[in-house]
Amino acid sequence: MAVREGKEQDPRIPRIASSIRVVPDFPKKGIMFQDITTLLLDPKAFKDTVDLFVERYTGRDISVVAGEFFRLNASATAQIHNVWTSGGQRMTPCRAHGFFLFAESVLVCGGGVRPASADADLAPWSPLRCKRLFRFGSCLSRSLSSDGKALVIFHWILFLDCETGSNMTGSKTSTKIFSDGFCGHVLGVEARGFIFGPPIALAIGAKFVPLRKPKKLPGEVISENYVLEYGTDCLEMHVGAVQPGERALVVDDLVATGGTLCAAISLLERAGAEVVECACVIELPELKGRERLNGKNLYILMESH
Ligand SMILES: O=P(O)(O)OC[C@H]1O[C@H](OP(=O)(O)OP(=O)(O)O)[C@H](O)[C@@H]1O
């Protein structure tokens, strides 16, 4: 990894750069895949990464942070942030997933693979716990429930899996999150843009707007198709998530061809927001994504050649 030329190197960057693994020929031949899951295994490098962005964007009147993710909601990032900061735990996003369904005051939990210890912790659900989770669910679905009643929301969540394969059930951190009214030991994400955006949003006091793949957002959406290094895709954003004139920051882990950022910028601008800047951990300069951003500022922590 190299730091952007002409930029004085922050002393935190070498550790961040060295924690990112490069996997050749993934997901297809010829791609040098920049794997940030190894960065997440190093709590200091992960924290430093978020801090570098937070330091840059604090006090800049940004009210929206937009990012993409797939299987988790924005508020769950608060949990990730809490677990990570208060517990000092290492996070391994794992493929095992489950879901919570919040409906009225009933919470159903299931799906995917759950370690036995998690099952033990999840049952029985005390009324208080259900109430808290329901409140948590209500708050997440607020923008979707036009009649104030439709509180059925669906979240895919990935259980946090520490390196040992165990989860955080019963740990101090889990208890703390529950007592704060957050949903407990569940956390970890599958996709990447989501990992950095929400902690930054929380730290700078901005809302987080998820930009998701098609048919994932339950409300009315606007969509943008785009091309990226290894395929084509489409991003969607909820109508009403951003107000005209709001100052927005787009956050992702990596910029390659710039297709994803372009789609994100376009969605935000269609909603009337002013995109202040795009922020990514890694840039692949050979793919010239920067040139596709129509002059929009791009801030990165490091280049990969
Ligand atoms: O500049 P671009 O050519 O658009 O490529 C960059 C995008 O590619 C990766 O996401 P990907 O679509 O692979 O999804 P993921 O986050 O689920 O892995 C990465 O996280 C960026 O969002």
Ligand SMILES: Nc1ncnc2[nH]cnc12
């Ligand atoms: N080379 C790459 N590594 C990781 N994520 C990517 N997204 C697009 N190109 C990528």
